[in-house]
Amino acid sequence: MTMVLLIEQILNGLQLGVMLFLMSAGLTLVFGVMGLINLAHGSLYMVGAFACAAVATATGSFFLGLLASLAAAAAAGAIVEMTVIRRLYARDHLDQVLATFALILVFSEGTRWMFGSFPLFLDVPDLLSGPISLPGGIQYPLYRLAIIVVGLCVAAGLFWLIAKTRLGIRIRAGESDRDMIAALGVDISRLYTIVFALGAALAGLAGALVGAIQSVQVGMGEPVLILAFVVIVIGGIGSIKGALIGALLVGLTDTLGRALLPTVFGYFMDPINATTVGASLASMLIYILMAGVLLWRPSGLFKVA
Amino acid sequence: MKKFGTLAASAALLMAGAAAAEDVKVGMITTLSGGGAGLGIDVRDGFMLAIEQSGVDNIEVIIEDDQRKPELAVQLADRMIQSERVDVMTGIIWSNLAMAVVPSATAQGVVYLSPNAGPSALAGRGCHENYYNVAWQNDNLHEAAGAHANGSGYTNSFILAPNYPAGHDALSGYKRYYEGETAGEIYTQLGQTDYAAEIAQIRASGADSVYFFLPGGMGIAFLKQLADSGVDLPVVGPAFSFDQGILQAVGDAALGVHNTSQWSPDLDNAANADFTASFEAEYGRRPSLYASQGFDTANLLLSAIAAADVNDADAFRTALEAADFDSVRGDFEFGPNHHPIQDIYVREVIQDGDIFTNRIIGTALTDRADAYAAECQM
Numbered sequence: 015m016t017m018v019l020l021i022e023q024i025l026n027g028l029q030l031g032v033m034l035f036l037m038s039a040g041l042t043l044v045f046g047v048m049g050l051i052n053l054a055h056g057s058l059y060m061v062g063a064f065a066c067a068a069v070a071t072a073t074g075s076f077f078l079g080l081l082a083s084l085a086a087a088a089a090a091g092a093i094v095e096m097t098v099i100r101r102l103y104a105r106d107h108l109d110q111v112l113a114t115f116a117l118i119l120v121f122s123e124g125t126r127w128m129f130g131s132f133p134l135f136l137d138v139p140d141l142l143s144g145p146i147s148l149p150g151g152i153q154y155p156l157y158r159l160a161i162i163v164v165g166l167c168v169a170a171g172l173f174w175l176i177a178k179t180r181l182g183i184r185i186r187a188g189e190s191d192r193d194m195i196a197a198l199g200v201d202i203s204r205l206y207t208i209v210f211a212l213g214a215a216l217a218g219l220a221g222a223l224v225g226a227i228q229s230v231q232v233g234m235g236e237p238v239l240i241l242a243f244v245v246i247v248i249g250g251i252g253s254i255k256g257a258l259i260g261a262l263l264v265g266l267t268d269t270l271g272r273a274l275l276p277t278v279f280g281y282f283m284d285p286i287n288a289t290t291v292g293a294s295l296a297s298m299l300i301y302i303l304m305a306g307v308l309l310w311r312p313s314g315l316f317k318v319a
Numbered sequence: 320m321k322k323f324g325t326l327a328a329s330a331a332l333l334m335a336g337a338a339a340a341e342d343v344k345v346g347m348i349t350t351l352s353g354g355g356a357g358l359g360i361d362v363r364d365g366f367m368l369a370i371e372q373s374g375v376d377n378i379e380v381i382i383e384d385d386q387r388k389p390e391l392a393v394q395l396a397d398r399m400i401q402s403e404r405v406d407v408m409t410g411i412i413w414s415n416l417a418m419a420v421v422p423s424a425t426a427q428g429v430v431y432l433s434p435n436a437g438p439s440a441l442a443g444r445g446c447h448e449n450y451y452n453v454a455w456q457n458d459n460l461h462e463a464a465g466a467h468a469n470g471s472g473y474t475n476s477f478i479l480a481p482n483y484p485a486g487h488d489a490l491s492g493y494k495r496y497y498e499g500e501t502a503g504e505i506y507t508q509l510g511q512t513d514y515a516a517e518i519a520q521i522r523a524s525g526a527d528s529v530y531f532f533l534p535g536g537m538g539i540a541f542l543k544q545l546a547d548s549g550v551d552l553p554v555v556g557p558a559f560s561f562d563q564g565i566l567q568a569v570g571d572a573a574l575g576v577h578n579t580s581q582w583s584p585d586l587d588n589a590a591n592a593d594f595t596a597s598f599e600a601e602y603g604r605r606p607s608l609y610a611s612q613g614f615d616t617a618n619l620l621l622s623a624i625a626a627a628d629v630n631d632a633d634a635f636r637t638a639l640e641a642a643d644f645d646s647v648r649g650d651f652e653f654g655p656n657h658h659p660i661q662d663i664y665v666r667e668v669i670q671d672g673d674i675f676t677n678r679i680i681g682t683a684l685t686d687r688a689d690a691y692a693a694e695c696q697m
Contacts, residue, residue, distance in 0.1 A: 131351075132564050133357070272507075
């Protein structure tokens, strides 16, 4: 494997990681602050992608589509929080899993009812389409670089929000002691709605960004949701820093595993078995990583105290 | 056909007690939700269109959604066979689901008509007198693509497919006819949506063409990402990544791509002209190859029901083997292992007004059976 290819694969891993971070940031915040397992997070990702595709097709502007995805996912998140999720905080995790699984079905069938069963068209905007040349003769799609930049900016923004703003202080306080901050006069239910809508908006943004290079279809959120859960378990539930590190780890492990393992097995197996075995092992790699991390740190890399 | 239906219905009325036995119960297990839903919906709609057009009213079709999950498909099949007592089953899209359901269903005496999946294991040693594939053996369209790659002068193809039975069949089918070198060979995950790692390898491999089998949403993602990556290589694929359901979502990235199929909307025969017009009139969209396969499957079933009693297993099988129906593909007959012998065409993606669709530009293989028929002992 040449250096150029390796660097390209590392960029691909970063891009996947950054996208996973957008998904898992909301998931980990919601779990950390409200103690809620939200399986419907993948549906908010789908809502973002569909909103972006619909608005981009109607107006011809991808960037308006992105705004629409943020707005639609945040609105869907806020509505769901106020009508359904709010009733679940006091229940145990099994009830939460059941109810949010039902939400997945409601969102999926609702989307199918509105948009039909066939994938929607959403393309990369002309401004960001095509490859660019990086130093060292690397050709890399501009759009994927843009995703990396957007993701890192969002990460920086979130760290600032959590560390420096009043809202961030409340979120951190909510993570450590829910009852106490309610007793101190913070409107806890409004805080919960805001946190949930914020997480939803990030998931919607991820869906819209990725929708342009993948297919916008019903059920697109669930595979990503599973990866996002792996990320927050690795990173430590409730920690934004853990989500970022975990997401990058998972992204890099998955991409490099897919790229390298078949080649590695090729050294001591015949090519056909090497590709099959390599591909199978590559698809297990992130779960092996998760098991390894959990053996070493049972509550994840950056468990919030 | 219509006449027979009325006759059967009145006969059923006369023999009130035996009425239930006259009905043919069909169990359809197909993918109606999740990522692969477009395929199952097309098969179902094509199938039901043929049933509706026939006017036969003694067929009861029970439709269930497998969500592309093998374990769910097995549960549904058990229920259909044991409590619903279906005579005929059909509908499964994915080869891994077919492998989980078909062998046990056919062993229990149920006739299975495959409208899509055609895994090699069921065409060779695992063939069964109750199993009929109306679509193709999995390798077929890939073999045709291999033949087409030779004809186009490609000598160094990069090939990739998902890591599941049909993916393995795909690449071995392609290599059976393709005479050049392979620049690389990759198995991806089923349902994978990001192909950046694979595209980077394609770019680095020095290939002169790309052959890929990625049905449904996987193909949309791959084609969009390939187009955006600046890897400017000719692409060949089977029709599964260029079917009517997904072309609109791929857009310009697919324009001009050659793909191989046993069916095309512009195939020139009366049955096909009727089918494409009536499908669009009924459902408000153009049919895909999956819809054509569902339509043919139902017409095969109708032809067999008209010729023989479903309870007389031997006579019913003979009637199915005769394949006495007007296929939208034109000529259609079964080989000794109950898989089709048919022509496979090369199509090109074109834009017809606002709609992306396919037209035939040549024939890749004529009267192609499959590579496994000789291993089948029925």
